[in-house]
Amino acid sequence: MAVSDPVAWLTLQPQGERVPVHAGQSLLEAALAAGFDLPRSCRNGTCRACRCRMTAGRVRYRVEWPGLSPDEREAGEVLPCVALPDGDVVLSQPLARRAST
Template sequence: MMTVLRRVAIEDKDWVFDTDNSQSLLLAAQAAGIRLPSSCRNGTCRTCLCQLAGGSVRYLIEWPGLSLDEKREGYILPCVALAESDLVLRVPAARRIE
């Protein structure tokens, strides 16, 4: 099967990283030197909650800790999300890893 790279942009930061769906968005960002807020890394604590400004994701778990309203408003949990397309994320607390 061919690997498809997806481009992920962090809105308002001008930061971009690629992911190939072999790891969560959280881990792909970390590998690219970008720290997204996180704690549990399994979709329950909601520390990584951020907003999807463009694109689509799918989840590694059946029911991530999001309400239906949050899903409708575009919120995602990057610790258990995989990019289905190129993405734009709103993550005000994102930081560069020094």
């Protein structure tokens, strides 16, 4: 596998856009690198500005205590700024937009 090959693909819904996620990238970082503007602020898992729902896939977290309750995690809520994908992931984030150039 070449260094630049993605380790997973992130699908943004309802836009239906697919974004490559490279090794070490959070879902937010991958989306930003691909030219998407997503809600965000702290980027360290505390402010919850990036919170959205994961409708498919699994993630692990870069920080020990991401700002989600067990109930929120159980309901599929994720914090993309600190979420690392374990395989392909689908996020429901109606506010995702292609960044203007």
